[in-house]
Amino acid sequence: MNATITRVFPFLLVVLGIYLWIGYSITELTGGGRRTSAAVDVSPEGGEAIYWGKGRCFTCHSVGGQGSAVRGPNHGQFGEKFPLPMGARAAERAKERSEKEGKDFTAVDYLVESLASPGAYVVNGYKNEMAVVYAPPISLSLKEIKAIVAYLMSLGGDLDMPAIDTTPAELTQAFYSKIAAAAEAGGGDPSAGAIVYEDNCSECHTLAEEGGEVGPALDGISAKGLKFISEAILQPTKIQTKGFETYVAVDKDGRQTIGLKTRDEGGEVDITKANGDVITIAKGDIKDIKIDDTKSVMPDDLSEAMTVKDYQDILSFLMLQKPKAAE
């Protein structure tokens, strides 16, 4: 009984700690208590308020003669350079895209794409420096983003509220899912997370068959949930993925080899160490080999090398690794 308590109690503390930390870091990053999105009205008026307020769009964009920022394109009709206001311009850009790619691409798709994946289409003459508006520090919710799209469509476009809010087209829905997943993971920025992943994880893990093969493939990992993923990063020993248990082999001279058992055939065993080195040991030389569930080949100090933002970003990147839909 006592032994159970001593084992379970630290576990609970750690889980509680992770929750507190995630909660704390989210609040930190969004600059104190998150504004609730309950007050947002998915309407052009609601979007206008966010555009000129929390969304900080006005720090780079103007609308016609309203505002003075020029870092991003003007969203109104303005001079020779901007003959069409944003709603009508989105329809035109969407038409060009449909023709080029041979599939349906609507004005709403265009606007939502510019917010969900700003790098996907960079307006001629501008730098790819549009903000990721659903990531810190702006951290717009999906509802707030829908409201902004309604506002931009109302600038000279055909405002179709169901297409924005309740019955979006397939492509728009896919962008919404991306935004929602990022928000679910604490509003991290998945594009920045991809870089953190590349630097810290890809040497051991594969995604779409690219990367190292020391650890399990992470395709579809979002199905295991945010809590599982954060524990896997912070406390690798707690979760030993089946087939990736840590073995400790001791040979006759007392030498220890720690790693994954990646081959066991004939008279030999291969142990792959954390650095990727493969050590082949003849079975006759092994005095003892067993699984040690207090060790993981995945380092437990990875989070120390990351900032809180890196950690948030990588969580949102991994939450986007959705399982493939069954065909």
Ligand code: HEC
């Ligand atoms: C840090 C500056 C910055 C902020 C903040 C910013 N943008 Fe942008 N935005 C740009 C730049 C630069 C471009 C042009 C490059 C590109 O297309 O990615 C752009 C492009 C766009 C476009 C495409 C315009 C066109 O002519 O096709 C839309 C739509 C847009 N932004 C909407 C928004 C909204 C809505 C917000 C606020 C929620 C916002 N932006 C915040 C810099 C910014």
Ligand code: HEC
């Ligand atoms: C030195 C190699 C190595 C590095 C670097 C590494 N991992 Fe791992 N990882 C493993 C191994 C081995 C396992 C399986 C054993 C375990 O679960 O502890 C694993 C397991 C996982 C799991 C659980 C997967 C599942 O399906 O159960 C996740 C999630 C994960 N790693 C994420 C990451 C992330 C994110 C990073 C970078 C921040 C990272 N790993 C860096 C080796 C590594």
